[in-house]
Amino acid sequence: MDPKETVLVIGSGIAGMEASLMLSKAGKKVYLVEKLPLIGGNVIKTGESFPNMECSTCLVAPIQQEILQDKNIEVLTVSNVQSVGGEAGNFDVTILKKARYVNISACLGCGMCYPVCPVSQPNNWEQGLIEKKAIYVECAGSLPNVPVIDSKLCLRLNGTEECNLCTEACMFAAIDFSEQDELIEIKAGAIIAATGFDTIDATEIEQLGYGKYPGVFTAYELERLLASNGPTEGKLRLRDGETKPETAAIIHCTGRDLVGYCSNVCCSYAARHAHFMKEKLPEIKIYDIYTDLCLPDKHYQKLNTEIRKTKSTYIYQSEPDKLNIEEINGKLKINYLDNQGTTSGLEVDMVILTTAIKPASGMPEIADILGINLDKYGFLQTQEGSIGSICTNRSGIYAVGCAEGPKDIPSSVVQSSAAVAQVMNLLES
Amino acid sequence: MSDKIGIYVCECGPNIASKVDIERIVAEISALEDMKDIELVVKPYKLLCSVAGKAYLEEEIKANNLTHLVCAACSPRDHDSTFKEVCKKAGLNPYMYKIVNIREQCAWIISDKEEATDKAIQYIHSGIDRVLYQEPLIEKQLESNPDVLVIGGGIAGMESALNLAGKNRRVFLVERAEELGGKTVHFKKLLPRQGITASSIQNKISEVNKNPFIKVFTSTELDKIVGFLGNFEIILKNNQSGEETELLAGAVVLANGSKEADPLDFQGNEYTQDDEVYTALEIEKMYNETGKITLKNGEIPNSVALVHCIGRKEVGYCSKICCNYLVKIADYLKEQSEKTEITDLYDDICVPDKEDQEYYEKVMTQVESVRIINSRVEGNKLHYTEISGKESVLKPDMIILASALLPSEENVHFADILNIDQHESGFFLESHIKIKPVSTNTDGVFVVGSTRGACGISDAVLQAQAAAGNILTQLIPGQKIVPEVMVSEILEAYCTGCQTCLEVCVFGAIYFDEERGISVVNEAICRGCGTCVGSCPSGSIRTRHFTNPQIYQEVKEALRKC
Ligand SMILES: Cc1cc2nc3c(=O)[nH]c(=O)nc-3n(C[C@H](O)[C@H](O)[C@H](O)COP(=O)(O)OP(=O)(O)OC[C@H]3O[C@@H](n4cnc5c(N)ncnc54)[C@H](O)[C@@H]3O)c2cc1C
Ligand SMILES: Cc1cc2nc3c(=O)[nH]c(=O)nc-3n(C[C@H](O)[C@H](O)[C@H](O)COP(=O)(O)OP(=O)(O)OC[C@H]3O[C@@H](n4cnc5c(N)ncnc54)[C@H](O)[C@@H]3O)c2cc1C
Ligand code: SF4
Ligand code: SF4
Ligand code: SF4
Ligand code: SF4
Ligand code: SF4
Numbered sequence: 004m005d006p007k008e009t010v011l012v013i014g015s016g017i018a019g020m021e022a023s024l025m026l027s028k029a030g031k032k033v034y035l036v037e038k039l040p041l042i043g044g045n046v047i048k049t050g051e052s053f054p055n056m057e058c059s060t061c062l063v064a065p066i067q068q069e070i071l072q073d074k075n076i077e078v079l080t081v082s083n084v085q086s087v088g089g090e091a092g093n094f095d096v097t098i099l100k101k102a103r104y105v106n107i108s109a110c111l112g113c114g115m116c117y118p119v120c121p122v123s124q125p126n127n128w129e130q131g132l133i134e135k136k137a138i139y140v141e142c143a144g145s146l147p148n149v150p151v152i153d154s155k156l157c158l159r160l161n162g163t164e165e166c167n168l169c170t171e172a173c174m175f176a177a178i179d180f181s182e183q184d185e186l187i188e189i190k191a192g193a194i195i196a197a198t199g200f201d202t203i204d205a206t207e208i209e210q211l212g213y214g215k216y217p218g219v220f221t222a223y224e225l226e227r228l229l230a231s232n233g234p235t236e237g238k239l240r241l242r243d244g245e246t247k248p249e250t251a252a253i254i255h256c257t258g259r260d261l262v263g264y265c266s267n268v269c270c271s272y273a274a275r276h277a278h279f280m281k282e283k284l285p286e287i288k289i290y291d292i293y294t295d296l297c298l299p300d301k302h303y304q305k306l307n308t309e310i311r312k313t314k315s316t317y318i319y320q321s322e323p324d325k326l327n328i329e330e331i332n333g334k335l336k337i338n339y340l341d342n343q344g345t346t347s348g349l350e351v352d353m354v355i356l357t358t359a360i361k362p363a364s365g366m367p368e369i370a371d372i373l374g375i376n377l378d379k380y381g382f383l384q385t386q387e388g389s390i391g392s393i394c395t396n397r398s399g400i401y402a403v404g405c406a407e408g409p410k411d412i413p414s415s416v417v418q419s420s421a422a423v424a425q426v427m428n429l430l431e432s
Numbered sequence: 433m434s435d436k437i438g439i440y441v442c443e444c445g446p447n448i449a450s451k452v453d454i455e456r457i458v459a460e461i462s463a464l465e466d467m468k469d470i471e472l473v474v475k476p477y478k479l480l481c482s483v484a485g486k487a488y489l490e491e492e493i494k495a496n497n498l499t500h501l502v503c504a505a506c507s508p509r510d511h512d513s514t515f516k517e518v519c520k521k522a523g524l525n526p527y528m529y530k531i532v533n534i535r536e537q538c539a540w541i542i543s544d545k546e547e548a549t550d551k552a553i554q555y556i557h558s559g560i561d562r563v564l565y566q567e568p569l570i571e572k573q574l575e576s577n578p579d580v581l582v583i584g585g586g587i588a589g590m591e592s593a594l595n596l597a598g599k600n601r602r603v604f605l606v607e608r609a610e611e612l613g614g615k616t617v618h619f620k621k622l623l624p625r626q627g628i629t630a631s632s633i634q635n636k637i638s639e640v641n642k643n644p645f646i647k648v649f650t651s652t653e654l655d656k657i658v659g660f661l662g663n664f665e666i667i668l669k670n671n672q673s674g675e676e677t678e679l680l681a682g683a684v685v686l687a688n689g690s691k692e693a694d695p696l697d698f699q700g701n702e703y704t705q706d707d708e709v710y711t712a713l714e715i716e717k718m719y720n721e722t723g724k725i726t727l728k729n730g731e732i733p734n735s736v737a738l739v740h741c742i743g744r745k746e747v748g749y750c751s752k753i754c755c756n757y758l759v760k761i762a763d764y765l766k767e768q769s770e771k772t773e774i775t776d777l778y779d780d781i782c783v784p785d786k787e788d789q790e791y792y793e794k795v796m797t798q799v800e801s802v803r804i805i806n807s808r809v810e811g812n813k814l815h816y817t818e819i820s821g822k823e824s825v826l827k828p829d830m831i832i833l834a835s836a837l838l839p840s841e842e843n844v845h846f847a848d849i850l851n852i853d854q855h856e857s858g859f860f861l862e863s864h865i866k867i868k869p870v871s872t873n874t875d876g877v878f879v880v881g882s883t884r885g886a887c888g889i890s891d892a893v894l895q896a897q898a899a900a901g902n903i904l905t906q907l908i909p910g911q912k913i914v915p916e917v918m919v920s921e922i923l924e925a926y927c928t929g930c931q932t933c934l935e936v937c938v939f940g941a942i943y944f945d946e947e948r949g950i951s952v953v954n955e956a957i958c959r960g961c962g963t964c965v966g967s968c969p970s971g972s973i974r975t976r977h978f979t980n981p982q983i984y985q986e987v988k989e990a991l992r993k994c
Pocket of ligand 1 (some may be wrong): 013014015016017020036038039042043044045046049051052053054082083084123196198199200201202222223224226268272275360363364365369403404405406410411412413415866
């Protein structure tokens, strides 16, 4: 393998996928390493995406398919980069490919194996709104459409008993308990880090009552409730799974002060939330409680203006850190300082928190392995004091997408395409 | 060679086999009345997409000398490309094959096995009918030119040029003005995250001028351009001497920038040259040229009002960078004199890059911030409404306005000659808002920087690099381009030359051949969308692989029993 012809991409979100496809088209061999069992990143959690309300699956599935069918791209799911030695143009990379216990080339994704599994666990990808089994796919339509077995929970793998139920259910002999974790060593000329983001834990902001009052939801919980492949198949319901909310409030800038930056996308996805909540439940009354509107693209302000006209009542609050939520007789009461600076109250059934974007878990570890710096917020640091760069402090390693800081899909793709330019020029020289 | 059609029915493990009667399919297809005169090979197979299945199929094509292939299997989304590859390997033209979906469209949705089998037979039958009308299509290879034309020598254009130029690729950088740099040359300082000093801009300019692979044309504009990805023919014109230069290039990066709006066009603002009212760009220029921000009498202002969002409502978008540069200007003013009292009248604060909020918060501790919902300048006075509804007036020594960034008026012209679309704001439209953010409708033409939408320098630079990434991977020196083969063609005998099709083709793929008096499709540009086919009053256009007879045959059989 010629390192000049090989690139390692870490993270298979929209940024990592687009970079991989571009490089493959130019004839490069790409190793795409993803820690989860599925590719696609955070975009596939959202049923639709702004600004054009396009179905996210329709947007991403063809890209995922293309990745999985591309002969130049080797997709390594449930995998982690373990070490990176060498230098730009000639890195030595070790990747730990964890056992999936399901043979990817034999499995057809028919789904017969998981209903029979006796072990359940919360499905964190679905924001804990439902459970999944010890053998699972995260959601309908996840790609590759192949389940994975959680070795800690599987009764057979953790030594509790000789359970054989999934093996018996599988007509394709795809379950393979003999699979072992595998260390893969590759050479790569360049590395693109596209490890994405997480959102803050809403319980950290106690006065918002998340975790205490069931009517308080995070943005991603709402995303999954609105998604047709989500736990409610797209029905908008409160936590009991039955009650339709009559009123809902979207609170902007949740955790903005805590993290110290604006998350860039929440003002825009809040508009999308209002749009689809109203579509699901035309009778619902929606409020947006905001301080600033950050709509940094030619397409976004128009979207916001339209939503404000017909779908949501925007309420200005003067001091976001004074906002608190209490539950009174089963209703949520939001107390906030209004445009006169006086305390006002708003009663609703449902609250959605636009929880701030933060660096992905495991970011310090991956930065350490790559030998690159984090910035003061914990995102990947690009060249300090540069007028626009995706270069990190280690030559040949580039940081793109939300791994570098909060941003929308187009800006993530811009960065990953920019990294491709750097990689092509580096490997050319 | 007489026709010999292979029909392979995939069981997909139990997925198809348990829900339709494979044996009956094989028997009935083998005995089709209307196929009596054609040789059919009909066989079931347990898993066609498996490694063994693909090898089997390849062997079958070769051993039976098949002229056509039908795979009755799953959705084309899953395995159309798999079987196409098999055809190529076996030496069968891939356009002589057809996949028929009897899994998602039959097995998985019809609970009654007999009914599902009937439908599968009918679909396979219609697939056979179609494949008989298919024609082999041959991929062509076109020479391509790796050189790039960059229009606009602002930061975006320069960055594109620097990322593209190399020993195998020349860049022609065309700048209308006498100097490179665009707006950025007027800034004394940049934002903290951009390293504050503006020397990086000067460095870029000299890097561009020194680069042996970049040919800079200043005082020059694009006069004419025709062509497509890999092959553009270009004429440049010097706007002072009138001298023309002819060039060839494979791609175009459009980076013609934006301009600061005149605040008098908005919000009922009224003031004159004599009033102490300035746009932010005027202040940047003043500070850069004189090192000071002063009133007309040369004195430093004691009080300054900074006003955000001038024209934002009218233009319908946020200019993205003005909240940031107003902080920078507040910083200039405080550096110049701590005593200057600054009032910042803002609508929203838009600081979407991670370091910006910190800078904003730091500077704003020294500034009086007022949240407003509207403002109007009248002479030296500023009328505004606070968020509480309270109307107020301010009469500071100096008023500085953050006026919207506007698209260039010339964009209409560029949209026309490059055949790309404009957004309703007048900026250019990306070919896909989210996943093709710097590409346009025309392959090989990219839009970057503030001509794509108002933005700051960092975004402009990243977009410029992104366009370079696209070009470096699409236009590789020495490599030929393989255009789409399922494209449209216009049959000369039927075309009346009415030119209706020219109007409907959004890709500008059709041109009118004056000599022959007919319209002609440029196959290198056509994407095979088929729009023109429906528009032609004389029915003289056909899209290869989707011809009327092909579609008719397939539909006729599929609907026979309905
Ligand atoms: C609630 C919400 C709604 C949004 N809605 C929209 C919208 O409508 N439109 C829009 O344009 N943008 C939207 N965004 C923003 C959008 O989600 C991001 O721009 C996009 O996901 C960024 O893509 P990415 O590839 O950088 O990161 P991600 O999508 O986060 O992908 C990163 C990938 O890397 C993997 N990974 C992480 N660490 C490692 C590691 N150490 N090793 C291997 N793999 C790793 C992750 O598992 C993941 O698959 C929204 C954001 C939020 C929070
Ligand atoms: C007051 C002010 C302060 C700012 N401060 C900052 C800051 O501190 N940091 C920051 O990030 N951003 C700042 N910006 C934003 C910054 O100016 C833009 O992001 C940047 O100029 C965009 O670069 P560009 O190359 O897209 O466009 P431009 O700078 O507009 O350059 C376009 C170039 O194209 C040329 N051109 C136009 N038409 C043609 C044609 N037909 N043929 C050939 N050439 C043509 C023009 O002459 C020009 O040289 C500021 C903006 C303003 C108004
Ligand atoms: S039953 Fe077997 S083939 Fe079906 S999804 Fe499970 S492992 Fe894959
Ligand atoms: S073997 Fe493990 S994964 Fe399979 S059914 Fe039993 S517990 Fe579940
Ligand atoms: S995008 Fe909007 S909601 Fe999100 S942090 Fe920024 S201003 Fe607040
Ligand atoms: S960047 Fe700030 S000042 Fe400029 S239009 Fe947007 S909100 Fe207004
Ligand atoms: S098929 Fe589409 S792209 Fe091709 S010439 Fe007709 S309208 Fe244009």
